[in-house]
Amino acid sequence: MKICIFGAGYVGLVAAACFAESGNSVIAVDVDKSRIDGLKEGIIPIYEPGLKEMILRNQAEGRLSFTTEMTEAVQASLVCFIAVGTPPGEDGSADLKYVLGVARNIGQAMNGYKIIVDKSTVPVGTADKVREAVKAELASRNVAFEFDVVSNPEFLKEGAAIDDFMKPDRVVIGTDNVRTAEIMKELYDPYMRKQNRLIVMDIRSAEMTKYAANAMLATRISFMNQIANLCDCMGADVSAVREGIGSDSRIGYDFLFPGPGYGGSCFPKDVKALIKTAEECSYDFLLLKAVEDVNERQKEVLADKLITALGSPDEEQPLTGRTVACWGLSFKPRTDDMREAPAITIIERLLAAGATVRAHDPEALKEAKKHFGDRIEYSTNQYAILENADALTIITDWSEYRNPDFDRIKSALKSPLVIDGRNLYKPDRMAAAGFRYLPLGRCGVG
Ligand code: NAD
Structure with missing residues (x-):
């Protein structure tokens, strides 16, 4: 054809x-x-x-x-x-x-x-x-x-x-x-x-199907992020909760991983557009407004954890003099796409808090430079950015971060603090290795 x-x-x-x-x-x-x-x-x-x-x-x-x-x-x-x-x-x-x-x-x-x-x-x-x-x-x-x-x-x-x-x-x-x-x-x-x-x-239903699919997926993400935040407060483990609920065939396991908020070129804009479409026919899409609101707040969670762990929360720039190493910038792995990536909000917040930020990403450094210019440091070596940093924070779950050299991480960091926005590691293993490990909704160690 x-x-x-x-x-x-x-x-x-x-x-x-x-x-x-x-x-x-x-x-x-x-x-x-x-x-x-x-x-x-x-x-x-x-x-x-x-x-x-x-x-x-x-x-x-x-x-x-x-x-x-x-x-x-x-x-x-x-x-x-x-x-x-x-x-x-x-x-x-x-x-x-x-x-x-x-x-x-x-x-x-x-x-x-x-x-x-x-x-x-x-x-x-x-x-x-x-x-x-x-x-x-x-x-x-x-x-x-x-x-x-x-x-x-x-x-x-x-x-x-x-x-x-x-x-x-x-x-x-x-x-x-x-x-x-x-x-x-x-x-x-x-x-x-x-x-x-x-x-x-019919044509209208097809047009709606795409928005309904993305809105549903965004809803699952925001729902699970709130469950994770509640697990943090209550001392429960969100990974166990995911296993427990995902085994129900009406729920399933997919798209139930907590993280630093959804991003990318689709979910944020499609959720917004569907809310707007609803408004145009005088329908208040309350649920999606909450999904969006939760997502915006979730982008702050990693920076909040860093400030609580490292900074003086009452000061205007609580991370002055601190260096934070970030692994992952693209909105998800295996892409260089940084449109609406949570990394943007997180890094802007760290910079505003006075931190020096260093970043690694396997594919998105070129895109990141368009956004941050020389306000942050970049490296194609994931370990080089750890030298004398006060903390490592994991933003995107690229596969090269899943099983890293923990000895190398520990000896490079000034203090062995890892804030994990993707729950990549086992808290007990991290504790045994001497890390202060703060994942999302998993009874962090330290
Ligand atoms: P993109 O920004 O990567 O690409 C759009 C391209 O269109 C650009 O190269 C631009 O130069 C070109 N363009 C603009 N005006 C043009 C014109 N008049 N004639 C020819 N080319 C023109 O966008 P994308 O991510 O591929 O998304 C495209 C659409 O598909 C969007 O509506 C998006 O929501 C949807 N979508 C995207 C994804 C995704 O994962 N990226 C998935 C499903 C659906």
Whole structure:
């Protein structure tokens, strides 16, 4: 099938590579010329495991190409995907300017029947706006080509995006006609192990499904973070509690790990956007407001623990003269994405408290430098940043932090204090090794 994908970002690039991998002819379009020039040279602008190899292979075999020329891309394609960003506007609602911009580009370029597929996360009713934008362009050109608009929300997870796309839990197709549903089924058939995982529904429900999924996951995270904080107060162990509740098949084990708050390009903005959508129809989404509030507070928990353990809480800059080493900056492991990462809030708070901050991350240092500049120190060596530091705090659960050299950590740190925002280690083992270990909701040692 001939496909073009607008937006060569995390979603667009993965979708383009994976569609090409199953034999389709794919053109990825982006307005960012330097990004496209780089991709033509084999320079991949984001870190995602397996993506580079897949892009290079499909590019070499002539199934995947990159361009800024929208007209050529649209005219060569039957299916035009929209995978551009939908950042939060000032009021929290999803800003549709990029999506509708692409819709207009498609309307200006169309030379026959097209299926326009919205893969960006967009509020209910956006397909109608896309349809209107395309129609207006066609009317201004005095032409009347047929087209259909489909909602096909993306559920991939950064860090496991290729696997998620190639073997999806489900594919949701929102459409109002059988012809389009059949073409979309044909496109996704190579990725389906069981047919029932391709779920066809009406367009509005498909648009809502993506928000409902992310809102549900964010809710589980905030719920478990509050249970962990309560465990801290009550002397219970949140890991045992997770085992206990996860064994109930109605609850399950996934997404019940406490942490320093959710971040990334999706959960924060999608929760905000759904609250805003509800407001627009005069519905007060109380639960999601609480989920968001809890998350903002959770981002403070690691800094609070550090200040309590190290500082003089009554002083304006309680960490003056202290050095804190941070392991992990990206909002989750196996990505360089720092959008809305809890590390940003945590490090800003440490800096405001007067601390010197040193940071390590396997992939996100370049992104971090854009944010913090020379206000913090960076290293590609996770042990180098520990030399004479007053504490180590773990923010992101990269696998290289899971089983480190504890002797090396202890001898490098000025005081053996570890604040663990990901509960990576066993409290009794840390105590035996002589650490003062403060995890989340696990009866910390010391
Ligand atoms: P991104 O910021 O990584 O990429 C967006 C790309 O679109 C950029 O390269 C930008 O230059 C390009 N762009 C902007 N306007 C354009 C235009 N008119 N024509 C062509 N390209 C244009 O964004 P992303 O993370 O890939 O997210 C895209 C959408 O997918 C968002 O709605 C997001 O919520 C959703 N989504 C993201 C993820 C994720 O994990 N990142 C997962 C599921 C869904």
